[in-house]
Every structure is written in C-alpha cells, then in structure tokens.
Amino acid sequence: MSDSRTSPGAPRTAVQARDRVRALLESSAVVRVGTADGEAFLTDALLVTSELVTNAIRHGGGLLGFDASLCAGGTGLRIAVTDAVSTAPQSPPARPAGAAAGRGGYGWPLVHRLTRSMRIIPAAHGGKRIEVVVPLEGAADSRGDPHPV
Numbered sequence: 001m002s003d004s005r006t007s008p009g010a011p012r013t014a015v016q017a018r019d020r021v022r023a024l025l026e027s028s029a030v031v032r033v034g035t036a037d038g039e040a041f042l043t044d045a046l047l048v049t050s051e052l053v054t055n056a057i058r059h060g061g062g063l064l065g066f067d068a069s070l071c072a073g074g075t076g077l078r079i080a081v082t083d084a085v086s087t088a089p090q091s092p093p094a095r096p097a098g099a100a101a102g103r104g105g106y107g108w109p110l111v112h113r114l115t116r117s118m119r120i121i122p123a124a125h126g127g128k129r130i131e132v133v134v135p136l137e138g139a140a141d142s143r144g145d146p147h148p149v
Contacts, residue, residue, distance in 0.1 A: 010066050014053040021049045021068050021077070030074035030136055044114045045077050045134045051107040052130060056083035064127060076116065076133040084127040088120045 011017040025031040025042055032038035049068070056063040060083025067080040089108055112118065115132040123129050 010063065011053070012063065014050045014057070017049050017053045017063075017066050017068075018046045020066070021045050021079070024068055024070070025077065028070060028074065030070060041134075041136055045079075045136075048111055048114050048132060048134050049079055051111050052079060052081040052132070055089070055107060056081050056130075059083075059089075060085045061127065064123075064125070065129070070136075071133060075137050076135050078131065078133050080129055080131040082123055082127060082129045084125070086122060086126050086128055088128060089130075 011020060022042065025045060026033050031041050031045075033042055053063055053066065062084050063081065064084055065080070065082030067078075069078050070076070071078055091112075111132065114134060116135045117133045119131045121129045121131065
C-alpha cells in the first residue's frame with residue numbers, strides 16, 4: 001500500500017493519524033484531557049481524523065498527505081487530508097442510503113456535523129485536499145458544557 005507520492009513522514013493509517021492528533025492535543029493546554037469536556041473534544045477530533053483518513057484510503061486512491069494543527073487562539077483543530085482522487089465527496093444525505101442495510105454511510109455526515117468549516121481544494125497532482133476545523137472552544141474550560149450539539 002505504498003505510494004511514492006506520499007509526503008515524507010505522512011501517516012499511512014488512520015491509527016497513525018489519530019496518534020498524531022492525540023499527541024498534539026494532549027501536549028497543548030487547549031484540551032484538558034482527563035476531564036469530561038476534554039475527552040468529548042478529543043473523541044470528536046479523533047473520529048473526524050479517522051473518517052477523513054479512512055475515506056482517503058478506501059475511496060480516494062490512497063492517503064498522500066496529512067496535517068493537523070491548532071488554529072490561532074486554540075479555538076479549533078485544523079485537519080488536512082490529501083488523496084489521489086479529484087472527485088469531491090457528495091454532500092451527505094439526511095439518512096445514508098446504506099445505513100439501514102449495515103453498509104456504512106455514516107462517516108461523511110459525521111464529519112460534516114462535527115466540524116465548523118470544510119474546504120475541498122484541488123491538488124496539483126490531480127487529487128484533492130480536504131481541510132476541516134473541529135471546534136475546540138471551551139475545551140480547556142471545565143465549567144458548563146461548551147461542546148456544540
């Protein structure tokens with residue numbers, strides 16, 4: 001499953017990408033890991049990471065690039081995934097067609113629900129780059145429930 005176009009140091013699996021996101025968030029003061037709120041934000045970030053990377057591998061011709069960074073002020077986690085297919089995913093339906101039959105279809109709608117912004121940018125090599133921001137406002141604050149619904 002090697003691709004010569006994969007950026008150096010890019011994760012090759014969803015597990016490796018999640019490990020990078022977890023390390024980034026645990027090392028920051030933005031997400032208070034170990035608190036209920038912090039764990040909720042971490043779970044959202046890891047779920048979005050897993051879905052984007054898995055979709056790139058399964059439907060996008062392979063994972064060619066991955067980046068995760070904190071937005072200015074720690075208000076969000078920016079995740080960018082590059083794959084080899086230029087076709088953008090379809091907007092998610094209200095209820096995925098394959099969901100009732102157990103064939104999946106939940107991932108892309110979840111990415112839309114858990115992110116506050118999304119851009120799909122054509123890549124120079126003919127693929128695409130999907131950039132999302134997972135909101136983290138209030139992730140370091142243990143008062144109340146800052147998690148958006």
